[in-house]
Amino acid sequence: MSLRIALLGLLTAYGSASGYDLAKSFEKSVAHVWQAGHSQIYPELAKMASDGLVTVEAEGARGRKIYTITAEGRAELREWLLGHDPTGPARSEVALQAFLVPLLETPEAVAVLERLRAHSERKLAQLEALWTAKHSAPIPEGTARVKFGNLALDLGIRQTRMVLQWADDAIAEVQARS
Amino acid sequence: MSLRIALLGLLTAYGSASGYDLAKSFEKSVAHVWQAGHSQIYPELAKMASDGLVTVEAEGARGRKIYTITAEGRAELREWLLGHDPTGPARSEVALQAFLVPLLETPEAVAVLERLRAHSERKLAQLEALWTAKHSAPIPEGTARVKFGNLALDLGIRQTRMVLQWADDAIAEVQARS
DNA sequence: AATTACATGTAAGCGGTTACATGATTGT
DNA sequence: ACAATCATGTAACCGCTTACATGTAATT
Structure with a gap:
């Protein structure tokens, strides 16, 4: 739907x-x-x-x-x-990996978390580029096109930053108990 | 898979x-x-x-x-x-509502965002209860059961806190331009 | 005796992905 | 001529949801 x-x-x-x-x-x-x-x-x-x-x-x-x-x-x-109450049916591959990663030995767990981190970093760069493009671009013909999608983009950027921070902390925590 | x-x-x-x-x-x-x-x-x-x-x-x-x-x-x-590189096929109903909400008039947009906020608040309470339960509970029989899932739970809590904060800021922003 | 929890399955249908298939227009 | 882009569709398959269906053991 x-x-x-x-x-x-x-x-x-x-x-x-x-x-x-x-x-x-x-x-x-x-x-x-x-x-x-x-x-x-x-x-x-x-x-x-x-x-x-x-x-x-x-x-x-x-x-x-x-x-x-x-x-x-x-x-x-x-x-x-x-x-419509958005009950996103919690199905995230990132979260699943977060869940399972403690089953691995420390060095392997760190490797997985670092890949997650790297992925987030790339995505963050993309979204932030989109943000600056949107905010520096001249207003296009259509009326509503400027502000439309900004709230969602902000949410996406915050989301990605959060995962990045989490990955850093998770790496530190996993390494601490080895 | x-x-x-x-x-x-x-x-x-x-x-x-x-x-x-x-x-x-x-x-x-x-x-x-x-x-x-x-x-x-x-x-x-x-x-x-x-x-x-x-x-x-x-x-x-x-x-x-x-x-x-x-x-x-x-x-x-x-x-x-x-x-496996977790490329979660970005499909979030919360993000979709965030995307579309600027199409509404200000009071309606605020109503939608406030419902999102309330939803996040309930979810946060649940996850935090789970967290304290896990961290105060006596260790169960099985070996691996204690720490297993903690990283993911932490991720979930951070995620929910982030949405809550975003909703607050989004409400303020939408109200500012009315 | 009735209810609840345990325990396993099947079937119809929907939403989504990948691959197949076709044709028109523009640019080199 | 050739390639790229524009433009629309169909078909097979997979994962997931909802509903249907069946039977056993423990509790009240």
Whole structure:
């Protein structure tokens, strides 16, 4: 269901877009929040159209279909945001490795934690680059595009910083008891 | 694949266990790290047995099957921990709401963020209770059971604290521009 | 005798990934 | 001509959720 919501959100922000455009968005701006490939997006848009949440406003070159959100779609998005309690079904590979790592000998445990640390560091650099890009870039044509996604990006950066700090502390702790 | 890994980890920590025992673990100790119901666990154990990763060591009362990890299973677990880069396929409902919340009017946005905040607060209380329980409880029979899972619990607590702090700041920011 | 907890399974369906498949337009 | 990018779709498969289904042992 959440893919549908993400699509409605993007259509609200962009005004209108094709499946191709939306797929590109999932590779870029929304990537750290939700992921979806085109093979999932196209059928979902078709279903949403038959449910009356979006309409094909126009068909451009190369069979390009331009979707727009309907009033019904806006209502559905609003209802989800206001009414849906996000109980993310705790399923994190990082947390699983954190859970299992004490089963290893100290040097191996340290190696795993250091890889986790390195991974976080790379991700942090990416997100911070995105942040500075967003905040130094001139305002693009579309109205809502500037601030949209900033709260989520902030959350992502904090998340990554936290994992980095945790990994440092975990390495120290594991090494202390060897 | 990660369910398999989680099961191997638990069997390593516990020495041996039935599917029922493992399902209970997924409701309790591992819950904040990975989730799985019995309808997923039983077939997976059967597959793992036919793959030689575990064996049915004994059959107890009520058809209870007691599984033990094999050398092959231990090797698989070790390989995953050392070799698998955890690229959690960023799919978080909290982050999605964070992303979309700027589309709402200020009072509604604040309401959503406050619900997120309240949710985090409840979760934090639960995890902290688990932490103090673990650290004040007398050491149980099994050897490895005490420290096992502490790193992950620490990660979960930090994670929840971070979301709480983020929600506070997000509320302030959204209210500032109204 | 009835209820609860123990204990194991199967089946339908959904969401998501990977791979397959096709064709139009633009740039070199 | 050739390659890259634009653009849309389908099919097989896997992991997970929900619901269905069955039976045993202990407690009240």
